[in-house]
Amino acid sequence: MGENLQVELVYFYPKENSKPHKTDKFELIYDEENPVPILRRGLKFTVAIRFKNDRFVNLEKDQIRLFFNFGPTPNPIKGTRAVIKLNTTRKRIEGENFWGANILDSSSDLILEVYSPTSTPVGVWKLEVETSLVNSTLPPSVYKHENDFYIxxxxxxxxxxxxxxxxxLLDEYIxxxxxxxxxxxYGSSRGREWVYGQFDACVLPAAMLMFEKSxxxxxxxxxxxxxxxxxSKLVNSNDEDGVLVGRWDGQYEDGTAPSAWTGSVQILQxxxxTQFSVSYGQCWVFSGVVSTICRALGIPSRVISNLVSAHDANASLTVDKYYxxxxxxxxxxxxxxxGEDSIWNFHVWNDVWMARPDLPQGYGGWQAVDSTPQETSDGYYQCGPSSLEAIKKGQVGFSYDVAFMVASVNADVMRWKEDSTRELGFARIYTNKYHIGRTLLTKQPFIFDPNGDQDREDVTLQYKAPEGSKAERLSLYNAVRGTELAKSFFALPDPGLEDVEFDLEELERIKIGEGFCVVVHIKNRSDQPRTIKALLSAASVFYNGVKAHLVKKEDIEAVVKPKSTETMRMTVKADEYLDKLVEYCNLxxxxxxxVTETRQTWTDEDxxxxxxxxxxxxxxPEITVARPTTITLRFVNPLKKILTNCxxxxxxxxxxxxxVIRYGDVKPGGLVKMNTDITPRSVGDQVLIVTFSSKELVDIxxxxxxxxVEPEE
Incomplete structure (x- = not known):
């Protein structure tokens, strides 16, 4: 025995290891030319080493060391380099939190079971095998395995x-x-289907590229x-070359309209x-990509939609408008x-599941992360992870960004009117404690409803106590005590006793082409007549609350008799709003x-x-695997204009x-109809998601x- 063992090959058993590691859905494992092992930390995996030498391994004389390396400068102290010296005396026990290996067989190839700790850095790892002889002066032989593997x-x-x-629940969230x-x-929200596609061949490499840029x-x-x-910082492109460029103004000609995406895979591919940020995304697109990356990496994730969401730009825990x-x-x-506060008619972020050893006990579990650029945190556009328990209790001193999330789901809406007699120069004329965070929704585990919303889950009570309850107010005031500017806003007295009640009638939805009315109900509770001067208006808006176009505005004056009611009404016809709609058709x-006699002022919006x-x-309803099936897509153009760039x-x-299939122009009221073929690659229940977009109409x-199913015999 005069020479070192020479490694011929290393084999990771990618398919065999994937079953116990629950990674068998990843496409990379089945690459015919270069199957990529994908493993989970804290779980043993099998590796085989074959040597060129015409002799057996003898660990009394052969020294074999495995080096597992992570990153450009691996270091054992930092946990990015593991050194395992093979021996037959010390057995590695599952549950021990360090790298180790046991020999299963050495009769021909060397078969090992390798253990990684549950603190192992996640991403691409490399393996080197060093062989030498005991008490030999020969330098060690080093074999560098050419293929990477994921942990x-x-x-x-x-x-x-x-x-x-x-x-x-991991069946759903992973x-x-x-x-x-x-x-x-709120009132007309619907579940939009999204293909996460976390097992696609492009997802893990795209995630690694993202981390390299961080x-x-x-x-x-x-x-x-x-x-x-x-x-949360790198899915948007605001600070570094992240995945998606955000845009909300409807101008998407040099990219893809957010509403045209059907899932994350095309974005990550x-x-x-290109190695460059993709155009364009919005909050719900960002959140879909975040869930894809988190689920691919092994972090349980769900998408959260907050219907009526506050953007508190000045950390006052209020949403303020001034008149x-x-x-x-x-x-x-x-x-x-x-900047200024705004109310998004919906906003979407993610919850991720983890322990929080940096916080007191009881604050682990679901944590909110928001990848949509709104406000900076530690100098970057990032948000979270914020413990849902901390948000619910108003613990704004806990990391990270708890105050911003408290405001998002539970800020008070305040309206201010110019008043030179007041110290601030404005008088508070209106406070609404119930408008923000009307409902927080996510998909219910194990259910998918392609035709409705039977699969939605209301998680509002995981973010805050019941609206209007004593516990809800106490948690908000707890947050106020820890936020300097909020103290001054909440310390001001409420407006005095007011004897006229106003109620803006809410609309949930109308079909495109229908008219609608802006209706305010007024009740005079006093013993005197009251003169009411009102301004009613309707406008098209982007979903983040930014006004697009004024549709109609009317000044109305009325005298309401004592102890009586009155109704103010402004009618809007379809022709007055159709050409002013912007994407998602929100109004x-x-x-x-x-009130002239008392100077009472009221305002509301819907x-x-x-x-x-x-x-x-x-x-x-049933198609055969590996065989093409023709499908038909159809709808009617609801607009009185031609659809172009379809x-x-x-x-x-x-x-x-x-x-992506291009389609010709569509006449006003014309039928849009297209046939295409699909060829399924595997059996089981599947979901097909389709979107249509044009210059004039999007989000169809x-x-x-x-x-x-399998073909019949």
Whole structure:
């Protein structure tokens, strides 16, 4: 025995290891030329080493060391380099939190079971094998395995920080690759189907590219707190070359309209191919990509839609609007020259599941992370992870960004009118404690409803106590005590006793082409007549609350008799709003009124949606695997204008991979109809998601559930 063992090859058993590691859905494992092993930390995996030498391994004379390396400068102290010296005396026991290996067989090839700790950094690892002889002067021989492998978080392991005790839920929050995101105003929101596609071949490489562009050091990539905070920063492109460019103004000609996306895979594939940020995204698109990346990495994730969401720009825990002495809304915030508060008719972020060893006991579990650029945190556009328990209790001193999330779901809406007699120069004329965070929704586990919303789950009570309850007020006031500017806003007295009641009638939805009315009901509770001067208006708005076009405005005056009621009404015809609609077809009603005799002032607003048609997908309920099936897509153009730059986007895991089909112009009221073929790649229940977009009309969508079966014998 005069020479070192020479390694011929190393084999990771990618398919065999994937079953116990629950990674067998990843496409990378089945690459015919270069199958990529994908493993979970804290769980043993099998490796085989074959030697060129014409002799057996003798560990009394052969020294074999395995070096597992992570990142550009691996270091054992930082946990990015593991050194395992093989021996036959010390047996590695499962549950020990260090790297180790046991020899299963050495009769021909050397068969090992290798253990990684539950703190292992997550991402791409490399292996080197060093061989030498005991008491030999020969230098060691080093074999560098040319293929990388992935190690992921392990939510099935109770020692991992992302461990979820109810393991049944991991089928939804890790393994389910099609979901729903609730979009639209309160009262008319609907679940929008989204293909997460976390097992697609592009997803893990795209996630690694994202981390390479970040400032997160390799040693920290095993910490789910830091990983999720980085994801919230890098899915948007505001600070670094992240995945998606955000845009909300309807101008998407040089990219893809957010409403045209059907899922995350096409976005991440483009990001990986070009190495540049993809245009364009909005909050619900950002959240879909975040869930894809988190689920791929092994972090349980769900999408959260907050219907009526506050953007508190000045950390006052209020959403403030200001009016001049003539009841006209001011276009700036006198208390925040850097920006102004807004109310999004819906906003979407993510919850991720993890322990929080940096917080007191009881604040682990679901944590909110928001990748939509709104306000900076530690100098970057990032948000979270914020413990839902901390948000619910108003613990704004806990990391990270709890105050911003408290405001998002539970800020008070305040209205201010110019008044030179007041110290602030404004008098508070209105407070609404119930408007923000009307409902928080996510997809219910294990259910998918392609035709309705039977699969939605209301998680409002996980974010705050019941609205109007003593516990809800106490938690908000607890947050106020920890927020300097909020103290001054909440310390001001409420307006005095007011003897006229106002109520803006809410609209939930109308069909496109229908008219509507802005209606205010007035009740005079006093013994004297009251003169009411009101301004009613309607405007089209983007879903983030930014006004697009004024549709109509009317000044109305009325005298309400003592102890009686009156109704003010403004009628809006379809022709008055159709050419002023912007994407998602959201309209906002505004009303402001003042009482001449008492100087009482009231204001309110309401959002609603103009409903567009759905795509009718005609597909057999059962189709055969590996055989083409023709499907038909159809709907009627609801507008009195030609649709141009039309295209369909189709997606569905194993059914069709991100296909975009151009379509010709569509006449006013014309039928849009297209046939295409799909060829399913695997059996089981599948979902097909389709969107249609044009220059004049966007966010037309539909979905269908289909069973894919084996061919008959």
């Amino acid at each position: 992921l978080f392990n939510p099935w392991n109770c020692h991992d920080l992302v461990y979820m005790p109810d393991e049944r 393994l389910t690759d099609v979901g729903k995101i609730w979009v639209g105003p 400032d997160l050091v390799p040693a920290s990539r095993g910490d789910p707190i830091k990983v999720c905070r980085t994801i 483009e990001y990986l191919d 001049n002495v003539n009841n006209e809304e001011m276009d700036f915030d006198p208390n925040n020259p850097m 906002k009603l505004y009303a402001i009124a003042s 959002d609603f949606e103009v409903l567009r048609p759905k795509i009718d997908i005609r597909i057999p 295209k369909f986007s189709l997606s569905g895991p194993t059914l069709i991979r991100n296909q 969508r539909g979905s269908a559930k289909v069973a894919v």
